[in-house]
Amino acid sequence: MAETFTFQAEIQQLLDILVHSLYTEREIFLRELVSNASDALNRVQFEQLTNRDILDADAELAIEIHVDEAANTLTISDTGIGMTHDDLVNNLGIIARSGAKAFIEAMKQSGSAAPSTDVIGQFGVGFYSVFMVADKVRVVSRSHLQDGQAFAWESTGGATYTIEPGERESRGTDVTVYLKEDAKEFASAWRVKDIIRKHSDYVAFPIYVGDEEEPTNKQQAIWRQDPKEISAEQYDDFYKMLTFDFEKPLRHIHMRADVPLQFYALLYIPSSTERGILSPRKEPGLKLYARKVLIQDYSKDLLPEYLQFVQGVVDSEDLPLNVSRESVQANRVMANLKKTLTSKVLSELKRMAQKDTAEYLKVYKAFSRFIKQGIAVSPMDRSDIEPLLYFQTTRGSAEDWASLEDYVGRLAANQEDIYYIIGDDYASGSRSPHLDAFRQRGIEVLYLVDPVDPVLLMGLPDFKGRKLRNVDEADIDLSAIGELKEETAPPRESLADDTFEALRGRFAEGLGERVRDVRASKTLTGSPARLISDEADPGRNMFRLNRLLDREVELPIKILELNPRHPLLHNLSGMVAANPENPLIDVVIQQVFETALLQEGLHPDPASMAERLTLLMQAATGSGLGEFHHRGTEDTEVG
Ligand code: ADP
Ligand code: MG
Numbered sequence: 001m002a003e004t005f006t007f008q009a010e011i012q013q014l015l016d017i018l019v020h021s022l023y024t025e026r027e028i029f030l031r032e033l034v035s036n037a038s039d040a041l042n043r044v045q046f047e048q049l050t051n052r053d054i055l056d057a058d059a060e061l062a063i064e065i066h067v068d069e070a071a072n073t074l075t076i077s078d079t080g081i082g083m084t085h086d087d088l089v090n091n092l093g094i095i096a097r098s099g100a101k102a103f104i105e106a107m108k109q110s111g112s113a114a115p116s117t118d119v120i121g122q123f124g125v126g127f128y129s130v131f132m133v134a135d136k137v138r139v140v141s142r143s144h145l146q147d148g149q150a151f152a153w154e155s156t157g158g159a160t161y162t163i164e165p166g167e168r169e170s171r172g173t174d175v176t177v178y179l180k181e182d183a184k185e186f187a188s189a190w191r192v193k194d195i196i197r198k199h200s201d202y203v204a205f206p207i208y209v210g211d212e213e214e215p216t217n218k219q220q221a222i223w224r225q226d227p228k229e230i231s232a233e234q235y236d237d238f239y240k241m242l243t244f245d246f247e248k249p250l251r252h253i254h255m256r257a258d259v260p261l262q263f264y265a266l267l268y269i270p271s272s273t274e275r276g277i278l279s280p281r282k283e284p285g286l287k288l289y290a291r292k293v294l295i296q297d298y299s300k301d302l303l304p305e306y307l308q309f310v311q312g313v314v315d316s317e318d319l320p321l322n323v324s325r326e327s328v329q330a331n332r333v334m335a336n337l338k339k340t341l342t343s344k345v346l347s348e349l350k351r352m353a354q355k356d357t358a359e360y361l362k363v364y365k366a367f368s369r370f371i372k373q374g375i376a377v378s379p380m381d382r383s384d385i386e387p388l389l390y391f392q393t394t395r396g397s398a399e400d401w402a403s404l405e406d407y408v409g410r411l412a413a414n415q416e417d418i419y420y421i422i423g424d425d426y427a428s429g430s431r432s433p434h435l436d437a438f439r440q441r442g443i444e445v446l447y448l449v450d451p452v453d454p455v456l457l458m459g460l461p462d463f464k465g466r467k468l469r470n471v472d473e474a475d476i477d478l479s480a481i482g483e484l485k486e487e488t489a490p491p492r493e494s495l496a497d498d499t500f501e502a503l504r505g506r507f508a509e510g511l512g513e514r515v516r517d518v519r520a521s522k523t524l525t526g527s528p529a530r531l532i533s534d535e536a537d538p539g540r541n542m543f544r545l546n547r548l549l550d551r552e553v554e555l556p557i558k559i560l561e562l563n564p565r566h567p568l569l570h571n572l573s574g575m576v577a578a579n580p581e582n583p584l585i586d587v588v589i590q591q592v593f594e595t596a597l598l599q600e601g602l603h604p605d606p607a608s609m610a611e612r613l614t615l616l617m618q619a620a621t622g623s624g625l626g627e628f629h630h631r632g633t634e635d636t637e638v639g
Contacts, residue, residue: 002154002164008094010104011128012159018131019157026183029129030192031199031244033076033175036127037063038203040080040173042294044144047081049293054144055082055171062215063207065196069187072179079172083141088153088163092127092139130175131157133183140166141173202241204292221292223266223313227254239268242287243311247271250363253312253348261336267312267345272366284308288328289315301329302338304381306374307345309367314341346384353388353403361401364390369452375459386463389456391420391446394435398426402446404463412443412482417467419476420446422453422544424601432599433527434471440525441482445471451548472600474534474559478523495564495573503573506580507560510589517559524563531558531596543602555602560593568592584619587612 007015041061047054059079066075083091095101103125130137135156142150152166168174177186185191189210196207196216206215222230222238239249249268256264267286285298285308292315302314318333328334349371353360364371374385390401395410407418419438423429429447438445448457462468469476495503500520507518516534524530533556546553562569568588575582591612597603 002162004160004162005093006160010095014128015131015157021132026132027195029133030195032126032129034200037078038205040078041205044081045293055146061205063205065192065209067187067189072187073176074186075174075176077174082143082171082173084143085151092153130177133179134177135180136178138176140168142168142171144171202238223264223315262317264315267310269363287313290319301334302341304378306370309370350387372452372456376455392426394445414481417469419469419471420448421471423449425449433530436525437478437523440485441478443482451545454542454545472532474532492565499573500564507589510586511593515560516557519561521561521563528563528566528568529592529596530561531600532561534559
């Protein structure tokens with residue numbers, strides 16, 4: 001007798017969305033069902049290699065699709081691994097699948113009950129997508145296990161489904177779709193064939209539609225073909241079928257090797273990371289075949305982690321066919337494959353960077369975080385990764401990216417080191433007071449404005465023997481480097497030593513623990529102050545990354561450098577001389593410091609400056625500090 005089960009809450013939610021969806025590309029449901037059938041065939045094929053004792057060992061591994069226009073139904077049958085009673089409950093009643101899971105998560109996040117329907121296609125919600133076109137679905141399945149019995153699962157897309165003993169003589173699964181009135185179009189053999197050719201042409205098993213003898217799909221192992229015979233369009237199509245990505249890949253790498261290893265590989269660089277996360281490919285990793293038999297859907301042992309954004313297929317002639325999924329990893333062939341594939345991908349990227357920089361930069365912008373991470377975690381690959389690094393610099397605009405090689409090729413006179421500035425983004429970096437002196441001498445500086453750049457620096461202390469140095473280091477001496485540009489306005493005279501010392505004392509006293517020291521700057525021109533670091537500890541750069549990762553972080557305590565030539569400090573010094581009790585002095589000191597913090601991108605709470613700024617404007621417009629005196633100077637602890 002039929003047992004009734006309740007769907008997991010998440011599935012009910014998903015079904016509710018799908019049943020009422022107005023998604024225009026509903027045809028993808030067929031792609032999902034065929035892909036499940038193909039997975040099931042792969043699995044039974046694999047089972048057959050290790051365990052001969054399966055039901056119907058001789059059945060052809062194939063998919064059949066029958067339409068019944070009169071009944072308005074469509075049935076997809078396979079001779080795959082099949083499902084037991086418990087499999088039906090676990091696979092079609094509970095969500096395990098990350099595509100559907102990610103979809104629900106995204107729905108929750110967007111907070112709307114009615115999602116924009118185009119996301120459905122992007123997520124590839126698997127089996128359940130059938131409810132976009134179905135009033136009712138019946139799955140009859142018989143497991144490959146010898147003593148298996150057939151069961152039928154049935155649901156109308158509501159909160160429940162039923163399972164009862166089913167009718168099926170042989171191993172495999174039939175999925176019968178009772179089409180909605182408005183989905184009649186899918187009960188046409190012609191339409192079905194069209195969809196198969198569009199979405200499932202490369203499925204490795206024959207797909208027969210109706211009573212035709214010829215399979216509708218080509219089933220080619222495209223990666224085994226001669227690259228000369230494959231068009232750009234075919235490469236793109238295969239990629240789309242592999243990843244269900246809507247966008248074309250940026251690049252493909254097709255390899256066929258005979259010695260020392262015999263293998264075929266077809267690798268792709270996707271156009272963006274985002275699709276990767278939402279794609280029905282649940283995890284990173286390459287599809288691994290041994291002589292055309294799928295061994296692993298997500299092999300992570302073929303490329304290092306920092307190249308995980310690469311998608312594709314690897315087919316080895318050297319892996320033993322009966323290798324178990326667990327022991328693949330330990331196989332010696334795998335280590336060699338990984339070495340070969342890694343160096344191929346890296347050299348291909350390098351070639352692209354040199355020959356077609358614009359195209360390469362698309363790859364880099366999408367995946368630089370992976371690539372940079374490579375330097376930190378795989379020091380042995382460092383020299384191969386270095387040519388792949390590009391940065392914006394103080395030369396040109398935000399659109400101009402330079403490699404380290406480019407930078408070194410145009411050093412200023414007497415320049416030994418490579419200079420970089422750390423910042424939150426290009427715009428704020430370019431306004432940093434640290435750049436005053438570099439600009440004045442025509443010395444180029446790299447912008448390291450990605451939060452992971454400090455991690456990169458840990459693995460990249462130098463390039464071709466030249467040190468990478470942060471422009472905020474206290475002891476950088478530029479006096480012999482480059483050429484001093486003529487000033488448009490001659491700098492103001494510097495404050496006299498004792499006058500400056502008195503002012504310095506006021507700053508040190510007023511800022512206390514918030515700074516490590518207060519010093520005179522030799523290099524600042526346009527800015528009154530900046531914050532510098534006196535130790536060359538790369539860890540100090542980790543603040544930004546930690547903040548991004550929401551880790552508890554303490555603000556790094558820095559040295560405040562004051563510009564004795566700046567009008568603001570001249571004015572302030574005059575004020576101190578005239579009346580050291582003037583409350584405005586301390587307000588200005590706090591603001592000079594916090595402005596410098598802000599320019600470093602280190603201010604933890606910029607809005608807290610508003611009150612003080614109002615006060616300063618009030619003073620500037622002539623009414624003095626008056627009653628705001630107390631609040632203005634004392635409530636702005638920042639730390
Ligand atoms: P996914 O294919 O990503 O795992 P689906 O929602 O498409 O997710 O399918 C859910 C599960 O149902 C599959 O993982 C599989 O275990 C099972 N399944 C679906 N269709 C079949 C089939 N034709 N034969 C065997 N198992 C199937
Ligand atoms: Mg699926």
